[in-house]
Amino acid sequence: MDDPPQALTRTQAQEAVEGIGWRLLLGELVTAVPLDSLAEGAGLLAAVTADLGAQGDAHLRADLRPDHLRLTLQDRSRGAVTAADVDLARRITAVLDRPVAPVGDRRVGDAQELEIAVDALDIPAVRPFWAAVLAMVPQPGDDEALVDPAGRLPAVWFQQMDAARPQRNRIHLDITVPHDVADARVAAALAAGGTLLSDDEARAFWVLADPEGNEVCVCTWQDRDAQDRDAPSPAVSPAG
Template sequence: MTERISPLQFHQAEGVEDWRVLFSGACAHFRAASFAAGVALVGAIGGLAGAAGRQPDVDLRPSGVTVCLPPVGFGGQSVGDVDLARQISAAARGLGLIADPAGVQAVQISIDALVAEEVMPFWRAVLGYEQVGDEDLLDPRRRGPALWFQRMGAARPQRNRIHVDVSVPHDQAEARVAAAIAAGGRLVSDRNAPEFWTLADAEGNEVDMATWMGRE
């Protein structure tokens, strides 16, 4: 089913405890005792996703498998994603893989631009990325971070023009923020929390730590 649901509605559904909604969609990470077990789960995901008419992003590593069901349209998941997530979790359990929700995140680089149309072609060419919509560049192989071009009304010379966005599980965000501060960072702003916190390193380079909260 392609009916859209919000991140909150997805998380409120039963049977999706292994999953977290990020910028990149509804994602889960399953730790594997062996590479062969991970391969077996990838095969199971292929069959389940094919039957559901979905094309998830699947990352296989010796330590486990990460799977993301990309957002539908301009955000949110589909009703069918709930069923598919449940099925994938059941397949993982059957193969002995253990869900680790803390193992998922999505990283995006944000560039402030006065005229995005003039700078996007450069970044598209230098990275070999593809343009999606008016503001985003994506790695067609889904290996590198996405680029988002944030339009400015006027130059802000007192701030960085490039920062990193890190999308983390909503129940991991505050711990990640605390760890960053303990590691020498500082909190720039929490006025948008729990949607996102703005942090900076010791030299002022900024990062937004973001969740799905606030975008119900």
């Protein structure tokens, strides 16, 4: 039996698709195609799925709206991006860029993902409650995070606390954006009355607060893996 494909580091995954209109968000490759109608999007999605065949079932997820088609790629059984996903991204891009169905630039800046973070002293004690009340299941590849099996609700993850913090909120939002729009998102939030509490971990995340102290982190994939900081050239070469 062949060994399963190796998961790529965040840097390897993003560099491999940077030039073809995809971005890495929460362990998925994401692109968004602007549309004029549902019919246009249905035609594009049909062309994509016909090209990918059965292989697409294990990797591709699609969200079709009248104004855009959002596509995500990940090895769903492992919860990780592999070289196979990069290959599929290139194949999908080739389909979308065919002269018979030109779609223009993909709007990667519109792609984003929301997570809910729960600070807890005893994560194994509180996680079953959240799984039950939200009807969620463990995330593949990360049993400590919970995901909606239907893919509609934001993921919930649990942050270990060393001591109780009754003086501040213990649930906050994490908004993950493409790495090349993070600075603008932070600037917009600050201009709208927010406060920068910490940029010690930037570019991985910036901690912001609204005027009453409620917190949100603006997150990217960058600077999260030690191996990424001194990583060699990507295992898959970028297209271009």
